[in-house]
Amino acid sequence: MLSISNLNFYFGSRALYEGANLHIKPKNKIGLIGANGTGKSTLLRLISGEYSPDGGNISKSGDCTIGFLNQDLLSYQTDESILQVAMQAFERQLELQKKIDKVLHKMETNYEDKDVDTLATLQEEFEHLDGYTIQSKSEEILEGLGFSTDDLNRPLKLFSGGWRMRVMLAKLLLQKPALLLLDEPTNHLDLPSIEWVEKYIQNYEGAIVVVSHDRYFLDRTIDHIAEVSGAKITLYPGNYSYYMEEKALRNEIQKGAFENQQAQIRQTERFIERFKAKASKSRQVQSRVKALDRLELIDDVIDEKAKVNFKFNFGTQPGRFILFLEQVSKAYGEKVILKNTSATINRGDKIALIGANGKGKSTLLRIISGTEKIEGERRAGHNVIESFYAQHQLESLNVDNTLLDELKETGTNKTEMELRSILGCFLFSGEEVFKKIKVLSGGEKSRVALAKVLISEANFLLLDEPTNHLDMQSVNILIQALQQYEGTYIVVSHDRYFVENIANKIWFIEDQEIKEYPGTFDEYEEWQATREKSDEKPIIEKVKEKSEPVKVVKSSPTNEKLIQQLEDKIVNLETQKEDLQHQMAELAQNSKFEELKQQEIRLNDINLELTNLTTEWERLLS
The missing domain is CATH 1.20.58 (Methane Monooxygenase Hydroxylase; Chain G, domain 1)
Known part of the structure; x- marks a missing residue:
């Protein structure tokens, strides 16, 4: 269907692709992975025709239509309703509808036999293209992506960038191109929407190439992994978990071949050095010199599983009690977020706050931080020092600072060597620590901001979508850092792999109350699946089915x-x-x-x- 042969593409003097190859067959579902900056999004733009290769060839079959969801679509705005924008996918059907309406309008005042024939032809094609169902199909997909029925007739321009991206995704899915290119489609989706998209992609009849850092999403949607590394593309069969196993085996073989070749090179070099002055051995020496020149070197295996070791220093140890919310209510006009709900956070809690967008997760995080006005009581515990991370705080980074200077301004007593070591953990090595903040990408800025939070000596962290814009290696580093953190934290995230590895409690908002599941995310998902299958049971009966029940967290001090x-x-x-x-x-x-x-x-x-x-x-x- 589409073939990439000997692809070359250069960004300045740097080769993003050099002699790269990839063949996409009909119905292939390919996950495109690689570290930030290796050229994943660039490859999608090359396939879509937005960029032209510097060498090689990208060829496709005549029936290969391409649809491309990219982050640039965040800025698209219009006065049209989101339903109208989604229905733009049905270009031919809408054109036929206009012609049908025009003929019908004419026939009201000037009836002619030829108009009847024209109308019949138009309606036959319209019906053949399922024109009468395009609105219901559009509504179904928009609602699957999290929009309410009331939202459908609201203008697109009134929605935030993330919600506008969902509309563009809906339009693309309705177009059903032969090849669907998706660049980080889960970045702006909540958990229910991610799960809906997973099911849609599983049943999608065309081919898909998706760039994603969501391991669970890749495991559930794709059948091949295309890894971008060293300006080449390597294709692995299977989902992401299978790729990890297969890559480990390949790395083991490559490591052995590399070490054997290096031993051979050292042995040859010793022979040359020992006998180069002997005339009787000159022929053998020259032969070995030429052999070394012709040798195709095997690359060493790059260790991408960075192991990090953070040393967290708390100047102050908090009490057992971190935060108490009592009879809290919060509403924006008629929209009620929380109503008379209570919750307690104890020292050592590692909480993931999950759920659909619009339920109030970020609002609750601001309430916990004390920056949101509420009805009810919020009381912090003894010696609690908090640090808040959110995407908008990237704007508070001093763009004229170097990375090293930015960390120095956190006010910790860490030495420059310690700060450089921390930056190294976040994949900034060597001279990169002297880069200015203003030249960093969004993902790099996220890593700097997270490093600042983690070295702040706070004993209570609040993290709002910390994995957005991070590649898999960076997410793995953040997981390791939080696993070593001995304080307390609450995290809002839609990354299920991340949540499973860092949380020992799950919070969610239901019926305008804060509720808690006392276990891991995988256990919570299992419980939810059981709960959905037995919706007729009262909640109290379902709770009894679990040894550690879900409960509304309520606790009120008497003194x-x-x-x-x-x-x-x-x-x-x-x-x-x-x-x-x-x-x-x-x-x-x-x-x-x-x-x-x-x-x-x-x-x-x-x-x-x-x-x-x-x-x-x-x-x-x-």
């Missing part, structure tokens, strides 16, 4: 002053306990067993007191 005093005592005792354990370790090393026995008695007393205080603290909160 705020007493709770605060208890938290202060708990924190003080925990500090004493930590100091005592260090002392006991030294005593054990020095064989001072009599003193060690006395300290053990003291440790038991502290543990008992901590248990009693914690029990009382939990009773007052319940």
Whole structure:
């Protein structure tokens, strides 16, 4: 259907593609992956004809129509309704409808036999093209992508960029091109919409090439992986998980071949060095020199699984209680987001806040941060230091700073070497730390902003869509960083792989209340599937089916002053306990067993007191 042969494309002096090949067959569903900057979006533009190759050939069959969803469509605006924009996909049907209306209008005042024939011909073609169903098809796809029935007649220009992108995706899906090119289609979708698109793509009759950093999405939608690396394209059969297994095997083989070749080169070089001065060996020496010149070098395997080790330093340890919301309500005019709902965040909670767009996730995050006005009570715990990350905060980066200077301004006491090491973890190595912020891409700016949040010494993080614009390697780095973080955080994300790896609790907003699932995302999905199959059961019965039930998180202190005093005592005792354990370790090393026995008695007393205080603290909160 479409063939790419010996493709060359240069960005300035840098080769994005050099001798690259890819063959797309009908019904292929290909996931296009690779690090940021390797040219994935560029390849889609080359296939669509927007860019021309510097060498090689891109050929397609005559019946290969192409549809391209790209990030430029975010800026498209019009006064037309979103339903009208989506229905632009049916160009021929709309043209026929206009002609039919024109003939009917004429026949009202000037009836002629030839008009009847014309009308019959037009209506026959219109019916053949399913013209009478184009509106219902458009409505179905728009509503599948998250629009309400009331939204359909609102002008496109009133919607944000992310929602406009959904309309353009709907239009593209309705066109049903033979080859569908999708550039990060899940970036602006919520979980229900992502799942809807997954099912649509699974049943799509044409071929698809999709650029995505969503591993779950790739696993559920594609049958081949095309990896862009080293200016080449390597095609792997299977979904993303299979690609990871296959690539590991290929890397192992390549690593062995590389090491064998390097050993051979070293051996040859030693022979040349040893005998180059001997006339009797000159022929053999020259032969080996020529052999080295002709040798096609095998590349070493690039380790893309960056292992990071963050050292988080909390200047202040918070109490057991991080945040308390009591009888909170929030509405924008007639749109009610939350109504008389309560929630508690405890120290060590790793919460993912998920759900459909428009349910109030970002609003709730702002309420938790204290930047959103509410009815009800928001109370922060003792010694809580928070740090907030959101996409709009990329604008607060000083564009004239270097990366290193930007991290220095966080006010931490980290040395320049430590800051360079942290930037290295976020894939900024060597001289790149002296780049100006203004020359960075959106994804690179996201990595800098996340690095700033993680070194801020905050003990409570609020992260709003932190994986947007990050490639898979960067997402993996963020996962590792959060897994090593000993503080508390709440994250809004639609990246299911990310959520599964960083959350021990799932929050969602339902019936204008904050609800909690006490487990991982995979467990939550399993519970939701069971719940949807038994919708006739009351919620309380469904809860009993799970050993750890979903619950509305409610907890009201009867005496705020007493709770605060208890938290202060708990924190003080925990500090004493930590100091005592260090002392006991030294005593054990020095064989001072009599003193060690006395300290053990003291440790038991502290543990008992901590248990009693914690029990009382939990009773007052319940």
